[in-house]
Amino acid sequence: MTIYDIANACGVSIATVSRVLNNSDKVSEKTRQKVLDVIRQQNYSPNPFARGLGLDSMRMIGLLCTDVSDAFYAKAVSLVEHELKQRGLDMMLICTGNDIQSKKKYLQFLLKKHVDAIILIGSPFREDEDNSHLAETARKVPIIAINSLLELPNIYSVLCDEAGGMELAVRKLTNAGCKNILYLYDRTNYSGQQKLQGFRAGIARAGLPHQEKLICRTSRDLPIVEETVKRMIAPSLPFDAIIGSEDQIAIGAQKALSAANLHLPVIGCNNSVLADCATPSLTSIDNRLDILCPAAVDVLAKILETGPDAAPSQTVFPAIIQYRDSFPAPPDSR
Amino acid sequence: MTIYDIANACGVSIATVSRVLNNSDKVSEKTRQKVLDVIRQQNYSPNPFARGLGLDSMRMIGLLCTDVSDAFYAKAVSLVEHELKQRGLDMMLICTGNDIQSKKKYLQFLLKKHVDAIILIGSPFREDEDNSHLAETARKVPIIAINSLLELPNIYSVLCDEAGGMELAVRKLTNAGCKNILYLYDRTNYSGQQKLQGFRAGIARAGLPHQEKLICRTSRDLPIVEETVKRMIAPSLPFDAIIGSEDQIAIGAQKALSAANLHLPVIGCNNSVLADCATPSLTSIDNRLDILCPAAVDVLAKILETGPDAAPSQTVFPAIIQYRDSFPAPPDSR
DNA sequence: GTGAAAGCGCTAACAG
DNA sequence: CTGTTAGCGCTTTCAC
Numbered sequence: 001m002t003i004y005d006i007a008n009a010c011g012v013s014i015a016t017v018s019r020v021l022n023n024s025d026k027v028s029e030k031t032r033q034k035v036l037d038v039i040r041q042q043n044y045s046p047n048p049f050a051r052g053l054g055l056d057s058m059r060m061i062g063l064l065c066t067d068v069s070d071a072f073y074a075k076a077v078s079l080v081e082h083e084l085k086q087r088g089l090d091m092m093l094i095c096t097g098n099d100i101q102s103k104k105k106y107l108q109f110l111l112k113k114h115v116d117a118i119i120l121i122g123s124p125f126r127e128d129e130d131n132s133h134l135a136e137t138a139r140k141v142p143i144i145a146i147n148s149l150l151e152l153p154n155i156y157s158v159l160c161d162e163a164g165g166m167e168l169a170v171r172k173l174t175n176a177g178c179k180n181i182l183y184l185y186d187r188t189n190y191s192g193q194q195k196l197q198g199f200r201a202g203i204a205r206a207g208l209p210h211q212e213k214l215i216c217r218t219s220r221d222l223p224i225v226e227e228t229v230k231r232m233i234a235p236s237l238p239f240d241a242i243i244g245s246e247d248q249i250a251i252g253a254q255k256a257l258s259a260a261n262l263h264l265p266v267i268g269c270n271n272s273v274l275a276d277c278a279t280p281s282l283t284s285i286d287n288r289l290d291i292l293c294p295a296a297v298d299v300l301a302k303i304l305e306t307g308p309d310a311a312p313s314q315t316v317f318p319a320i321i322q323y324r325d326s327f328p329a330p331p332d333s334r
Numbered sequence: 335m336t337i338y339d340i341a342n343a344c345g346v347s348i349a350t351v352s353r354v355l356n357n358s359d360k361v362s363e364k365t366r367q368k369v370l371d372v373i374r375q376q377n378y379s380p381n382p383f384a385r386g387l388g389l390d391s392m393r394m395i396g397l398l399c400t401d402v403s404d405a406f407y408a409k410a411v412s413l414v415e416h417e418l419k420q421r422g423l424d425m426m427l428i429c430t431g432n433d434i435q436s437k438k439k440y441l442q443f444l445l446k447k448h449v450d451a452i453i454l455i456g457s458p459f460r461e462d463e464d465n466s467h468l469a470e471t472a473r474k475v476p477i478i479a480i481n482s483l484l485e486l487p488n489i490y491s492v493l494c495d496e497a498g499g500m501e502l503a504v505r506k507l508t509n510a511g512c513k514n515i516l517y518l519y520d521r522t523n524y525s526g527q528q529k530l531q532g533f534r535a536g537i538a539r540a541g542l543p544h545q546e547k548l549i550c551r552t553s554r555d556l557p558i559v560e561e562t563v564k565r566m567i568a569p570s571l572p573f574d575a576i577i578g579s580e581d582q583i584a585i586g587a588q589k590a591l592s593a594a595n596l597h598l599p600v601i602g603c604n605n606s607v608l609a610d611c612a613t614p615s616l617t618s619i620d621n622r623l624d625i626l627c628p629a630a631v632d633v634l635a636k637i638l639e640t641g642p643d644a645a646p647s648q649t650v651f652p653a654i655i656q657y658r659d660s661f662p663a664p665p666d667s668r
Numbered sequence: 669g670t671g672a673a674a675g676c677g678c679t680a681a682c683a684g
Numbered sequence: 685c686t687g688t689t690a691g692c693g694c695t696t697t698c699a700c
Contacts, residue, residue, distance in 0.1 A: 002693055013671045018695060028669060045446045049392065050693030052383035053676050060426075067412065071607065074408035078401065081429050090447065092394075093427045095415050112379045113424070222610050251611045258613065273405065276556050277585045279592065279613035336677055347687045352679060360685060384677030387692050 001044050009038045021046055052114075061091045061300070062110035064103070065121040068095055071272040072246075072289075076121045076146060079293035087301050089116070100125075104133045111140055117300050123148035123189035142303045146296045147287065148190040154308060158296040158315045160287040162191055162269075163198030165319025169243060169267050169285055170202025172321065176330055178241040178265060179208060182232065183215045184225065184253060185245035195245050195269065214239055218249065225252025226259070233260050241265040241327075247274045250282055254326065265327040280325035288317050335378050343372045355380055386448075395425045395634070396444035398437070399455040402429055405606040406580075406623070410455045410480060413627035421635050423450070434459075438467045445474055451634050457482035457523035476637045480630045481621065482524040488642060492630040492649045494621040496525055496603075497532030499653025503577060503601050503619055504536025506655065510664050512575040512599065513542060516566065517549045518559065518587060519579035529579050529603065548573055552583060559586025560593070567594055575599040575661075581608045584616055588660065599661040614659035622651050 003021075007014040012031060019027045020035040027035075038044075052058040061084055065073050077093065084091050092115065096103045103125065110118055118141060125134055131152065137143065138154040145157045173181055183199050185192055196215070203210060218228040225244075229252070232238065241264050242257070244250030250268030257264055258279075268275055271286035295315055302311045323329035337355075341348040346365060353361045354369040361369075372378075386392040395418055399407050411427065418425050426449065430437045437459065444452055452475060459468055465486065471477065472488040479491045507515055517533050519526055530549070537544060552562040559578075563586070566572065575598050576591070578584030584602030591598055592613075602609055605620035629649055636645045657663035 004693085014694080015671060015673095015696080016669085019670090022695080026669060031669080047387070047693050048447055049383055049386035049390070050676090051695080053381070053387050053678085053693080054695040056383070056676080058383065068402065068415065069405075069409045069412035071403075071405055071408070074405070074411075075403045077408075077427070078403035078429060081402065081427055085428070090426055092424055093397075093411070093415055094419070095412060113382055248607075248611065255613065273582075274608065274611050277582065277608050277611050279589065338677080348678080349680085349687060349689095350685090353686090356679080362685060365685085381677050384692090385679080387677080387694090388679040390692080 001042060003046065006035065006038055006042065006044055009042065010035050056114065057116050058114070059089050060113070060115050061089050062113065062115035062118045063091050063093045063121060064106060064110065064118060065093065065095055066098060068093065071274060072270045073122055075272065076289050076293055079289060080119060080121070080146075080297060083294050083297035087297065089297075089301075091119075100129075107133055107137045111137055115141060116304060117142045117144065119143075119296060119300065120145040120148065120150075122146070123191045125150065125189075142300070142308060144296050144300050146292055147289075149314070151313075156296075156299050156303070156311055156313050156315075158292050158299060160292060160317050160319050162194040162285075162287055162319055163201065165285040165287065165321070166195045166198030166243070166269075167202040167205065168319065169321060170199055171206065172330060173241045173243070173265060173267070173327070174202070174206040174208065175332065176265065176327075180211065180214060180239045180241075182229075182239035182242045182253075183245075184218050184228065184242065184249050185216075186218055186220050186249060187245070192245060199243065218252075220246050220248040220252075222248070222252045222255065225249050226256040229253045229256035230260070233262070237262070239264070241267075243267045243269075245269050247272045247278075247282060247284055250284070250326075251278045254278060254280070254282070267321075267327050271322045275322070275324060278326070283324045283327040284322050286320050286322045288319065291317050335376060337380060340369065340372055340376065340378055343376065344369050390448065391450050392448070393423050394447070394449050395423050396447065396449035396452045397425050397427045397455060398440060398444065398452060399427065399429055400432060402427065405608060406604045407456055409606065410623050410627055413623060414453060414455070414480075414631060417628050417631035421631065423631075423635075423638075425453075434463075441467055441471045445471055449475060450638060451476045451478065453477075453630060453634065454479040454482065454484075456480070457525045459484065459523075476634070476642060478630050478634050480626055481623075483648070485647075490630075490633050490637070490645055490647055490649075492626050492633060494626060494651050494653050496528040496619070496621055496653055497535065499619040499621065499655070500529045500532030500577070500603075501536040501539065502653065503655060504533060504540065506664060507575045507577075507599060507601070507661070508536070508540040508542065510599065510661075514545065514548060514573045514575075516563075516573035516576045516587075517579075518552050518562065518576065518583050519550075520552055520554050520583060521579070526579060533577065552586075554580050554582040554586075556582070556586045556589065559583050560590040563587045563590035564594070567591075567596070571596070573598070575601075577601045577603075579603050581606045581612075581616060581618055584618070584660075585612045588612060588614070588616070601655075601661055605656045609656070609658060612660070617658045617661040618656050620654050620656045622653065625651050 003014045135152045143155045149157045242253045247268035268282045268284040271284040275282040275284040299311045337348045477489045483491045576587045581602035602616045602618040605618040609616040609618040633645045
């Protein structure tokens with residue numbers, strides 16, 4: 001079934017059918033209806049490849065993500081997929097893993113697939129390194145970065161103020177009397193840098209001394225975090241609260257505390273399903289994926305429809321804290 | 335940059351370039367090298383839409399999944415994506431949610447996109463209901479079902495013996511002296527049915543009486559599971575172990591037990607990252623996604639390359655148990 | 669408002 | 685082995 005069949009059945013030319021298909025206003029209402037009727041009745045739908053060839057677009061968005069099996073990224077992918085579908089856009093998912101070389105490779109790869117735009121989920125690229133490949137890709141196709149800040153032409157960042165969120169968390173803890181907060185992190189991508197910076201700012205603003213030994217790099221591998229924390233506890237306890245840059249890290253820390261029969265406030269980050277499953281359930285900084293992702297697709301849609309200048313190059317939302325048992329909402333909370 | 339440019343630059347016809355592009359053996363080694371050189375040097379890659387139009391294929395696989403934000407499905411998507419990429423296949427991800435109508439809709443949708451095959455992740459369809467839409471879709475394009483059994487032409491099932499896994503879990507518990515196992519589940523899709531059936535078989539085989547009141551439908555919503563279990567504990571404790579049909583359900587049960595200061599063996603299902611994060615860490619039935627997914631893509635590749643009869647219509651792997659603290663490996667374990 | 673016809677870039681007979 | 689050419693199904697000028 002092709003456009004010719006429909007044209008024949010309607011007694012019009014294929015050009016007219018094409019116009020109807022593309023919502024051209026240069027078709028009389030009468031013929032439009034007739035064509036639509038026949039299309040519906042024959043359950044016709046145009047060949048996407050032919051259409052792609054003609055329009056040089058298949059309304060396909062490339063989604064570049066470090067790892068969908070990670071709960072946080074998975075949620076983002078899920079939200080983005082939903083929004084794209086609403087707008088009649090399809091998505092091609094590419095997971096890159098953590099290797100920077102393969103990330104570059106897949107950027108190139110998506111370009112060859114002639115995707116209409118690329119969405120970056122998480123912070124696959126660091127702003128302080130050589131981003132020439134990103135800049136180059138962005139010359140061909142718009143890039144929307146969710147939760148990382150890339151200040152390059154034709155790249156649009158939609159992110160959460162994670163530094164602010166972290167600073168807020170620190171303030172809540174210090175308000176509650178904590179003076180020595182252990183900070184555990186694993187990555188130094190844009191997001192990781194922001195969080196750490198927010199942590200430092202929070203400590204400084206509370207008038208507390210900077211203690212480098214309480215800022216500890218570890219892994220989100222549970223046994224490794226536990227080991228890290230156990231080692232810190234060893235001779236005497238140098239901290240009275242813990243913040244993890246990821247829920248999973250915070251959970252590892254909880255386990256170590258719990259094994260040592262210690263009860264300290266713990267705060268995680270990402271507010272993933274893991275936070276609910278932890279014992280005690282984990283208070284977590286929520287970086288607003290449920291807002292970021294729709295906003296990112298909004299930006300994308302605007303670019304596709306109205307052109308690159310119609311969209312803000314940066315969109316920033318504030319972080320919030322989701323209180324749970326590991327650090328219940330203090331009475332002052334607003 | 336088109337195939338004409340390359341042809342010109344090489345002093346050959348576009349047919350020859352096309353042949354090189356498609357690994358035809360009817361090209362002399364010398365011209366092949368020349369063409370390849372020019373292609374590389376110009377960084378040319380053929381227009382995928384034009385190619386799609388000619389071949390009626392863009393080597394695109396449709397992935398139909400209930401919900402990627404679920405840890406289990408996310409892992410499956412991740413594994414499948416990786417395998418497909420290895421084979422030069424792309425994937426389009428569609429999340430359907432739980433509504434059966436929209437599942438049917440998206441099956442139709444993928445067909446219109448002319449995908450080369452469809453992979454079903456999880457058990458989006460129940461085998462006992464009207465699957466005419468599935469059968470109809472399978473007439474046009476092969477369907478690979480991961481972890482559900484659909485006995486229809488051109489549908490290939492790759493699954494784990496979840497009934498066997500559940501029966502094994504029951505045996506381990508009864509061997510350890512448990513006599514009244516509480517079974518908590520939330521869904522009745524193919525997978526859910528298998529697990530329940532395995533549970534019943536395990537109880538029967540252990541020579542224990544069937545106790546319908548210990549088979550309890552609940553939700554994977556944590557507070558709801560906790561409520562369910564609390565209510566069961568109420569007057570007197572009627573069970574001495576718990577199996578949850580999902581890790582998340584088992585974790586809810588653990589929380590209820592823990593709140594009541596009870597310590598009983600708990601086993602979950604799916605062996606997801608949640609199992610590690612639970613306290614105590616959760617022993618879980620592993621349904622072998624890491625084997626199922628590559629196997630599924632193998633089947634798919636075989637069909638695409640060699641035709642539909644080259645692939646087994648059913649591939650079944652045994653389940654295993656991943657022991658953790660909530661029910662440590664018994665000494666008899668083999 | 670509508671139709672004829674020229675592409676879009678590639679594949680695959682077919683002929684040599 | 686290589687080139688010519690007719691499509692693939694649709695979009696889009698350009699006339700009318």
